[in-house]
Every structure is written in C-alpha cells, then in structure tokens.
Amino acid sequence: YVLFTDLDGTLLDLHTGEAGPAAEALRALKERGIPVVFASAKTRAEQEVLRGALGVEDPFIVENGGAIFLPEGYFPQKPEGAKVREGYWVLELGLPYGEIRRRLKQAEARLGSPLVGYGDLSAEEVARRTGLGLEAARWAKAREYDETLFLEEPVEEALKALEAEGLRWSHGGRFYHAHGPNDKGQAVRLLKELYQRFWGPVVAVGLGDSANDRPLLEAVDLAALVERPEGGWHPLDLPGLWRVPGVGPEGFARAASALLEGRWGEVR
Ligand code: 2M8
Numbered sequence: 001y002v003l004f005t006d007l008d009g010t011l012l013d014l015h016t017g018e019a020g021p022a023a024e025a026l027r028a029l030k031e032r033g034i035p036v037v038f039a040s041a042k043t044r045a046e047q048e049v050l051r052g053a054l055g056v057e058d059p060f061i062v063e064n065g066g067a068i069f070l071p072e073g074y075f076p077q078k079p080e081g082a083k084v085r086e087g088y089w090v091l092e093l094g095l096p097y098g099e100i101r102r103r104l105k106q107a108e109a110r111l112g113s114p115l116v117g118y119g120d121l122s123a124e125e126v127a128r129r130t131g132l133g134l135e136a137a138r139w140a141k142a143r144e145y146d147e148t149l150f151l152e153e154p155v156e157e158a159l160k161a162l163e164a165e166g167l168r169w170s171h172g173g174r175f176y177h178a179h180g181p182n183d184k185g186q187a188v189r190l191l192k193e194l195y196q197r198f199w200g201p202v203v204a205v206g207l208g209d210s211a212n213d214r215p216l217l218e219a220v221d222l223a224a225l226v227e228r229p230e231g232g233w234h235p236l237d238l239p240g241l242w243r244v245p246g247v248g249p250e251g252f253a254r255a256a257s258a259l260l261e262g263r264w265g266e267v268r
C-alpha cells in the first residue's frame, strides 16, 4: 500500500490545523512500512514543517499537484526529468508562481475588477483572512506553483477570466486556487508509477474531504472521503468510494486502522 492524503480537513482539523488522532495513525502506518504521501494545496514550506512535526519522510505533492518533492535518494535512481534542488528530486507539473501571477494580472484587466491573492497581501493580512498564525501565513505565502485567491460570490465571471488566460482553478475547501494544467490526480498517478517501477506492484489508497480531492480519489485504487465539520461528506460520487464516519483526522485515523486491520470500507 501507498497512502495518498489531503491535509486540510482530512489529516488536519480544518479549523485548528491539528492532526489529533491522525498523528498516532501515522506512526502505526510508518511502523508497517506504508508510505504516507501528503497531497495538498499547501506549499512546500508548510509541508516541511508538518513533516518534521509528524515524522513523515515520504515524498509529498505540493500546491494542488504543482510539483512532487522526493527526498533525494528515496528511490534507487533519480526519476527522469527530476531537478535536484535543496536535498530533493523535484518533478514539476505546474506553472511557476510568477507566470501564474502575470496571467492573473491579465485576467484582472479582462475582468475589470481585482482578483486578490496571497501575493497581493502582507503576511499579516493573509493571517487575518485565513486564521493562520503569522509564521504559518508566511509559509503559506511561499508559493511556487499555485495562487490562493479570495473571490467573492458569484465567482463565475472571475473563474472564466482565469480560464481565458489558460489557468486552471480548484476549490480547496475554503478558497479558490489558480494554477497551471496540473491537479492532485496527475501527481498521484505519476508517483504511483514510480513506486511500481522501483518497488513493484502497489495498491494506492486515497483520502480527502473536498472538491479538489476528486482527481486524487479518481487516481487511486481505494478511495475514501472523511466527514466535513458541518456534518456529512462532500457531495462527491465515485464508484467504490467509502464515506468514512469521523470528521477530518478522526476519519483519517479510522480509515488507517481499517487499512491496517484488513477491513477497509467496512465501517459505515
Ligand atoms: C489554502 O488551502 C486550503 C486547502 O488546503 C483551501 O483552499 O481551503 C492554501 O493557501 C494553503 O496553502 C493554506 O495553508 C490554507 C489555509 O487554510 O488555505
């Protein structure tokens, strides 16, 4: 097994950012040699902090599939096309942040009203609008492949303006994101192929909570949604999808134990 998981609202409580019971589940998975791959809208900087705190040492997918970071030497050979950077092999699937920002400015001109993203705001302002602490807001602002936007409803015109500039968008549970042609699913598929090439056949397991997890859940062999804080599951429908009881990290922990105990999908 290789477990691919979303962070906010899945491994982490959507509001407090705490892993709670999921921290223990991560230890159990590690003990059994099951890699846990974070697949999130969060930046490399944000994920590095979490990896440190939670003792996770596997590859990770940043900014809605913008890039895959593999610790250098994780596989016996550097994957084709990977760049060596700061102790990582990096597979880039997205557009550079600077290019996204440039296209957003063009989309703004097309739209005739501002498209406000993290790059337009101070860390203090990002902290205020997201509820992140100031330091965490700085890590969230360290974007490389995706811009988080504060859009006001109705969003249709704004999203059309992004598309007209060749950008794609996703919704991360709280915010809209503008990015290149990437999504979490492409990154998951590519990384699964690498695991299979170097380790042999693997069963890919995926956990998520919201709309931007659809591509991830479609890319795996066993998919599950955890509950949302408002109760119930995101209205996603996929064949074989397991709707795990338990909000965020509670659901994560339950799904992880089920996997380890060979009773995946049994609790409803
Ligand atoms: C944004 O991502 C979340 C999902 O993970 C969202 O869109 O709801 C990103 O800016 C991320 O980097 C940041 O940590 C998070 C804070 O809530 O918001």
Ligand code: MG
Binding pocket: 006, 007, 008, 009, 010, 172, 173, 208, 209, 210
């Ligand atoms: Mg989420």
Ligand code: MG
Binding pocket: 006, 007, 008, 039, 040, 041, 042, 172
């Ligand atoms: Mg996410």
